Amino acid sequence: MSSIVDSRFSMELEEKEYELCGHPVKITMFKGASLGVSSYVWGPGLVLCRYFEAEKIDFTGKKVIELGSGTGIVGILAVLLGGDVTMTDRSDVLKQIEYNLIANVPLSSRHRTKIRALEWGNDQHKFPADFDIVLGSDLVYSPSQFSKLLQTLLHFCNDNTIMYLCSDVKYREGSARFHDKLLPEKFSSELIHTSGSSCVFKVTKKVPGDEY
Ligand SMILES: C[S@@+](CC[C@H](N)C(=O)[O-])C[C@H]1O[C@@H](n2cnc3c(N)ncnc32)[C@H](O)[C@@H]1O
Helix, strand or coil: CEEEEEECCCEEEEEEEECCCCEEEEEEECCCCCCCCCCCCCCHHHHHHHEEEEEHCCCCCEEEEEEECCCCCCHHHHHCCCCCCEEECCCCHHHHHHHHHHHCHHHHHHHHHEECCCCCCCCHHHCCCCCCCCEEEECCCCHHHHHHHHHHHHHHHCCEEEEEEEEEECCCHHHHHHHHHHHHHHHEEEEEEEEEEEEEEEEECCCCCCCC
């Protein structure tokens, strides 16, 4: 980890380096840009990356959208694993995602990337609903956002969509209730991997009879 001050942004930047699925990934966090929780690489994001690594997940040919990208670590890995990836977050976070995308994704793959503002509950209808994969790590921590997050997930979940959500179910407020109660009311949700208190859920459209 190193900490630098970049005069282009007149703020402190903190860098962390990872090796993910055989790819060196350098993530810069815009500390001092008042991005709050967005300027950290959170445990559930890393756990989701390590899950893709362990399962040798290949996103080639898949249309992927990531919600709440933050630093972009998960979406960037999905690009490096072949996906056609739209990374989203609140508008003030997009510069950080772009910085990391440019640092890690070769020019030859950038045509498979997009960075867009998406505020849950407000913006999802501006996006098509034909994504194969939805990614979300450490999105479940603020109960006031749960219903907006669910509306957004519902928009993106079609018959064939697979959503990989990774949450800290112990230390994030309301997370256990979200995953045990709220999410299963609307979706089929299966716990597929655990690392410490971070859990990866595979979430798909609810089919009639699922609840019995
Ligand atoms: C705890 S951070 C996780 C960042 C990243 N996914 C990770 O795992 O490191 C949560 C992210 O969700 C975004 N977020 C929270 N509420 C949101 C909302 N209502 N609409 C859009 N993004 C939101 C935040 O801006 C932040 O980047």
